[in-house]
Amino acid sequence: MEAFAPDLSTYALLTGVAVLTGFVDAIAGGGGLVMMPALLGAGLPPHLALGTNKLQSVFGTSMACWNYWRGGLVDWRHNWPWVVVAFAGAAMGAWLVQQVSPGALGYVIPVLLLAMAAYVILSPRMTDEDAHIRLTRGKYAPVAGAIGLYDGFFGPGTGQFFTASLVALRGQGLTRATANTKLLNAATNWASVGMFALGGKMVWLLGLSMAGGGMLGGYLGSHFAMRHGARIIRPLIIVASLGLTARLIWGWFAG
Incomplete structure (x- = not known):
């Protein structure tokens, strides 16, 4: 198991970052490319950074999900098959990334994120009105599984990919x-957390401290999104997608 011993200032700084990323993730997704550089910059080895990021993220995401469910916007009975395949895909992805380097994804993801941002900008269907269903529930399952695989393997942009695919x-x-x-x-x-925990790729105390910040951010962000709807979600998705893309492209040149 890899070792890392953060000091108190690192705990405080990264927990503060988790509040911000939890808020952004609850509305538009994309917090991972804020949190991952922060964890790496704090000195965590890459696999520990990936695992600890998942540990803190799962609490903020779950808090946002709970809030949306209370608001009547989540239909568990309709969505459970997608939940199962997404969970399985993420478990596989989290296992794979512990076997190989994820570096090559850095060249693919900016293209995907730019395409998704272009879809949001150009599509008149990115509103709160339901529209024509292009894939049946069964045919959407492989899409959910593929996005889950990506999330377990790397993760940033997963929220945008899920949202854009559910709309389109x-x-x-x-x-x-x-x-x-x-x-x-x-x-x-949750699937990723389980696999990274089994692989010993967690800084547990740091991740749980950050989880408190992520839960606060997720609670605030989901309430904000439900109050303001598509008129705030749409521009934030665009900004988050372009920001993630710029951050990844900058990483190419910064080495």
């Missing part, structure tokens, strides 16, 4: 798609 392929209004994204993302995060 399942015809869901943007606020409802954002709420169901939290359900699917909670499943993928």
Whole structure:
């Protein structure tokens, strides 16, 4: 098992960052490319950073999911097959990333995120109105599984991928798609946490401290999204997608 011993200032700084990422994730996703550089910059080895990030993220995502469910926007009975396949995909991805380097994904993800941002900008269907369903519930399951696999393997941008696919392929209004994204993302995060824990890739005390910040951010962000709906979610998804892409491209040049 890899070792890392953060000091008290590191705990405080990263817990503060977790509040911000929990808030952003609850609305638009994309907190991972804020949190991952913060963890790496604090000195965590890459696999420990990935595992600890999942540990802190799962609590904020679950808090946001619970809030959306209380608001009547999450339909568990309808979505449970996607939850199962997304969970399985994430477990596989988290196992794979512990076997190989995820570096090559850095060249693929900016293209995917830019395409998703372009879809949000150009599509008139990114509203709170439900639209035409392009894939049946069964045919959407492989999409959920593939996004889950990606989340377990690397993760940043998962929320945007789930939301955009639910809008484009399942015809869901943007606020409802954002709420169901939290359900699917909670499943993928719990699967990833289990696999990283089994592999000994966690800094438990740091991750749980950050989880408190993530829960606060997730609670505030989900309430904010339900109050303001698509008119705030849509621009935040665009900003988050372009920001994640810029951060990844900068990483190419910064080495």
